Amino acid sequence: MSARILVVDDILANRRLMQAKLEAKYYTVLLAENGVQALQVAETEQPEIILLDVMMPGMDGYEVCRRLKGNPATSHIPIVMLTALSEASDRIRGLEAGADDFLTKPVDDFALMARIGALNRYNAVALELRKREASGVKSGALSEDENEALERGANILVVDTNPRTIREIRYPLEAAGHSVLTLEEAEGRSALMTDPLDIVLLALSDQAYDPLRLCAHFRTTGSTRSVSIIVMAHDRDREIVAKALDLGATDVISTPVIPEELIARVATQTRRARYVEILRQRVDKGLELSVVDQLTGLYNRRYMNNQMALWLRRSAQGGSPMSVVSADIDHFKAVNDMYGHEAGDRVLQEFANRIMVNVRPKDIVCRPGGEEFLVIMPETSGDLACTAAERIRRAIAAEPFEIDSASGKEIDITVSAGVATYTGDDDTAADMLKRADKALYVAKSAGRNQVKSVAA
Structure with missing residues (x-):
């Protein structure tokens, strides 16, 4: 496994000798002749490993190591310190400064390549993870x-x-x-x-x-x-x-x-x-x-769409039924208008909790947005889905929702639901969702707080 290695040494002959050894093993070598240059090259070039001489004029290797490890942009780079000093106290000082390893000059080629190989394996894991989390918190921060x-x-x-x-x-x-x-x-x-x-x-x-x-x-x-x-x-x-x-x-x-x-x-x-x-x-x-709604802990629209496509394919291949339940909190806008968005959030969270308690482990509960919820029910016929939706409806209406823990104020909440079932090879996710929404509209038009199903 190749790598880019920064060699830091104030003596030109030492730099050239180390460069020749490393390039013979097909490593790419960067060079720096003092501590200040090493800090600049490390930050701009981001080498995989740094071989750092200890005894340098101006800024010694210990200080360079401390600064590299103190900079979030370079703190993740493994450092191997190289020195003619052979006392244990010198090794300890280097390790305490943040060095990952410590080799004594003249450097044994066998030991050097073994250390680089071990650090390369570590880098392979850490680099891949840093790339994956690059869109979140910065590496080192x-x-x-x-x-x-x-x-x-x-x-x-x-x-x-x-x-x-x-x-x-x-x-x-x-x-x-x-x-x-x-x-x-x-x-x-x-x-x-x-x-x-x-x-x-x-x-x-x-x-x-x-x-x-x-x-x-x-x-x-x-x-x-x-x-x-x-x-x-x-x-x-x-x-x-x-x-x-x-x-x-x-x-x-x-x-x-x-x-x-x-x-x-x-x-x-x-x-x-x-x-x-x-x-x-x-x-x-x-x-x-990326797939979970942070307010309720339910799956979001992206995950919902992926799971709909997955279970539709399975139903098409195996002939098993599949249903979805589209649920909408009745008069939810009035809750926000009368009691505020904080109260509305509490209602959404408790609503999600009650749904989760009243579905099977294999059912997939999603919140596409707002007060809209969808339950994907694999291997479930339309009649069973209607029964499950009715169980959810009763659980929502059974007890008031607390909207203020300090005062204990509660309000009644109900839900309307529409059920749609997979009808065959020509059925698509968009068709099923459209039928479920149509059934939900029928439930709302009929007075809310009820479950309806519309045939294909």
């Missing part, structure tokens, strides 16, 4: 509640056969506010099925089990497919680490584990996974908004 979700403690599963290592890992993570379980504890409590799991810490080195098979299992099991997997391994086990990254691991930490680095990497992976989950929720919400 998270609400207060969403930011709280990003920072909340993680549920972590530790898979390691060394009890001493587990203790060394568990204490700092729990002190940082995370919940930690071992594989044995998880199996005993069925936690994988009942608790939302955020991260798996999977030991690769010196294990009695096959860690790669377990890594693949987590990636192919529905309940753990989207979980972040941080693998723990000795520096000498780079080949098994690369294989784990190919199988879907999202990050690597060297053993023996340094607690501060572990906490920083867990925080990075948690934020990344939850950011993707927030994007998924936004996309789902956007899809819901």
Whole structure:
């Protein structure tokens, strides 16, 4: 999988060397020689990954990283920091600044390509979700509640056969506010099925089990497919680490584990996974908004038209009956005129609730607009549809509607309804809706608060 990668380094030879390595793997390379230029290129070109040198004059890599992550236009871009500094404190500082990974110079080509491959997989998911939600909230512009979700403690599963290592890992993570379980504890409590799991810490080195098979299992099991997997391994086990990254691991930490680095990497992976989950929720919400009436929670006209066409095709193919009930609140304009639109909205909401209580699960209740409602009744004859419409009519008229919760004021509401039934191959959705509206008009002309059906 190719990608556009921004290389930021103040030394020309380093930039050219990295460019040659990446282009040999068919990546497109962008270059920046200092922090200011990197900020400009990142915002205008939107690369998929940034390789950022730490030691630069003027603005160092840590400050560049903080600014990139603080800008909604670039906060989603993964950053790998590159430096000759090898102290754990330097890695921790980079991760706390917002970096997604940290590699020490001279950069090992094997490790670099493995990291880029892992970040590419993450980008493929996140980019698609950002495109889908582009018409809604801008990427990176998270609400207060969403930011709280990003920072909340993680549920972590530790898979390691060394009890001493587990203790060394568990204490700092729990002190940082995370919940930690071992594989044995998880199996005993069925936690994988009942608790939302955020991260798996999977030991690769010196294990009695096959860690790669377990890594693949987590990636192919529905309940753990989207979980972040941080693998723990000795520096000498780079080949098994690369294989784990190919199988879907999202990050690597060297053993023996340094607690501060572990906490920083867990925080990075948690934020990344939850950011993707927030994007998924936004996309789902956007899809819901496109077909659901926000006042009543019923389906809107767009969904109604699609379902009408779908069930007409099924009736034509299988010969099963299908009916629709068109319902209209009697004298609804007078409610708005006398009591105000807020009272009218309360009537519409309660009206929708009473309809939903009095239809079958397979019936599709829609609000095309205003005080008009339509119930699509699959596999339903005209007589049964009339009976159902009469049940709805009685439920609406049975009890008054509250229009003011403070005063408890109530008014009586009634409904008129018209029923139409599918008549055969030549029947269309427009024909059925026209007959239902005609029957509704007959019901209103006959005095309202009744159900009528008009033959084809």
